Amino acid sequence: MxxxxxxxxxxxxxxxxxxxxxxxxxxxxxxxxxxxxxxxxxxxxxxxxxHIKSKTELLHELCFGVANRFMQHMDETESKKITALQKVEDLIRFHIAEMIEHYEEVYVSDREWKYLEDPYLSNFQNQRRMYRKRFAAIVEEGMKQKQIKKMDAPTVVLILLHAIGGIESWHRSTQKINADALTENMVSMLVGGLKP
Amino acid sequence: MxxxxxxxxxxxxxxxxxxxxxxxxxxxxxxxxxxxxxxxxxxxxxxxxxHIKSKTELLHELCFGVANRFMQHMDETESKKITALQKVEDLIRFHIAEMIEHYEEVYVSDREWKYLEDPYLSNFQNQRRMYRKRFAAIVEEGMKQKQIKKMDAPTVVLILLHAIGGIESWHRSTQKINADALTENMVSMLVGGLKP
DNA sequence: GTAATAAACTAACGAACGTTAGCAATTAAT
DNA sequence: ATTAATTGCTAACGTTCGTTAGTTTATTAC
The missing domain is CATH 1.10.10.60 (Homeodomain-like)
Incomplete structure (x- = not known):
């Protein structure tokens, strides 16, 4: 025992x-x-x-642990004195770093949140919506200042967030390039796709 | 009855x-x-x-139905007489169209394939690997011909495929832009991110 | 050292699951 | 009209699931 x-x-x-x-x-x-x-x-x-109350409690812990980290970082990014495009790059880099360093929690939070139960489910969905709205607002600001080419901002955010989810496959891959190279490749491609 | x-x-x-x-x-x-x-x-x-043999048979039907369509389209794209970059755009457009028109099957095939059982599971994984290799080869060809900027080709493919998966959120969205606009936004951003 | 707390165990519960057997009703073929 | 094949039904099977109750063992506090 x-x-x-x-x-x-x-x-x-x-x-x-x-x-x-x-x-x-x-x-x-x-x-x-x-x-x-x-x-x-x-x-x-x-x-x-x-040690735990239920199986779903485990999911709460994971999902909200991740969500809180992302929300906090969004606060920090918004209040930085840099251009909107730089803020977008900042967010992208944070997402990539989180996906690399806390792969499993972030992945689970991303794919399994739908098995949360109310009121946690609604709460999580709201946080998620909020986060994307704030992200889209930054993108939109970048467009207004001609740093980012005119597109549908919510769509841009969806693309960015899902693209970063691709790191999942990198993690599983046997012959993976190193994390820094991966990061630079992704940033180059994603930020490059935004510019006019 | x-x-x-x-x-x-x-x-x-x-x-x-x-x-x-x-x-x-x-x-x-x-x-x-x-x-x-x-x-x-x-x-x-x-x-x-x-009408069916088992629950997993339903998953086989869905996953391989989708996989076969993608494989067939890859055959067609490869044999077209266009530049590598145009082939990439062709593949992207096909993915987007499939995601818009056959949303549920494609989504399920993408997220639930891991519940297939051998030998179907291995078979599906192999097809998937193969498809990505062929996609990456086209990307690499585009780099050799200076149509695409130098990056890690497998990473580029991961980003592209996952980015397109973002259409999932578009489907759920209440205030969605129309499908054509979505397509052009995505193509512009993704293909734009590839150019040198 | 003894008492109190924390953390492990065994056993079992009711519920939900995929699936099968056997039968009844409908449709199609002659 | 009769037969054969489809397609539905009810009932139940054996498993697995999350979880609880009650007990035993290990650690901590005094």
């Missing part, structure tokens, strides 16, 4: 959430069972409930 | 596969039950098995 090994900084719950991120990313939320998760943690399924 | 209504052209099985596409797109493959599907079709769950 050995206890879960704990890293220096982090509760048992955090360890479980981390393993859940990995599992949900690999198999999807619905296809991941609590017994799967228990095995990954090295414990019986019932034991997990000493 | 009324029978399933049938459109002029199409078997009962095709009707069921169509409803499955819609259901799987909305809720995901694992979260969609055969009882859900039966209700959408207007029949009891057990009755579905007079």
């Amino acid at each position: 050995a206890r879960i090994k704990i890293e220096k900084n982090g509760s048992r719950k955090e360890l479980i959430v981390g393993k859940a991120a990995s599992l949900f990313r690999e198999k999807g939320f619905k296809a991941s069972s609590m017994r799967d998760l228990a095995e990954a943690v090295g414990v019986e399924a019932a034991s997990l409930y000493n | 009324a029978r399933i209504k049938i459109e002029k052209n199409g078997s009962r099985k095709e009707l069921i596969v169509g409803k499955a596409a819609s259901l799987f797109r909305e809720k995901g493959f694992k979260a969609s039950s055969m009882r859900d599907l039966a209700e959408a079709v207007g029949v009891e769950a057990a009755s579905l098995y007079n």
Whole structure:
């Protein structure tokens, strides 16, 4: 009856959430069972409930952890004294960095949020909509200042966000180029596509 | 005990596969039950098995239906007598059109293929890899001919394919711009991002 | 050292799932 | 009109699921 090994900084719950991120990313939320998760943690399924309330709570933790980081960064970017185009590049770089460094959480948050339950679901959707609106407003500002060519701003945002999601495939890839090169390639292509 | 209504052209099985596409797109493959599907079709769950072999067979039909269309179009594009950059634009336009016209099937094929079972799973993955390789080869050819700026070709393909996946959000959107405008926006931005 | 707390275990629950068997009703073929 | 083939139905099967109850073991606090 050995206890879960704990890293220096982090509760048992955090360890479980981390393993859940990995599992949900690999198999999807619905296809991941609590017994799967228990095995990954090295414990019986019932034991997990000493640390978490439910399976969906794990999804809350993951989704809102990611959403909060993105929201906070949006605050920072908006208040920077740089051009709108530079702000867009800043956002793109942050998305790429998050996707590279916190791949599993970001991926799960992106693909599995629909399995959240109200009121978390509505809350998450609102945050998401808000984020995109703020992003689109920056893009629009860039168009007004002729730094970005005239296009439908919400569409531009969709393209940018989804394009960055492509890093998923890079992560799985066996022969991957290094992270810096990937970042520069993406920024070059995406920012390049914006210019008039 | 009324029978399933049938459109002029199409078997009962095709009707069921169509409803499955819609259901799987909305809720995901694992979260969609055969009882859900039966209700959408207007029949009891057990009755579905007079027309299909299993739940996964529905996923096979959807995934390979889409994959075959894309493979066939790749054949056609490759043999066209146009520049590499024009071929890339041709592929992009096809992807966009497919995403707009056959949204649900394409979406399901893209996001739910991992629930295929071997040997279908391996087969699908191989087709997918092959397709991307051929796409990347065209991109590389475009770089050699200075029509496309020098970048990591596989990365470019990932970005392009995922960016087009963003049409998903367009489909859900309430205030959507029209399909033609969307297409031109996307092509402009994506092809624009490729040029030196 | 003893008591209190935290965290593991075994066993089992009710619900939902994909699927099968057997039968009834409808449609198509002769 | 009779037969054969389709296509629906009800009932139930064996699994797997998330979760709870109750208990035992390990750690922490005094």
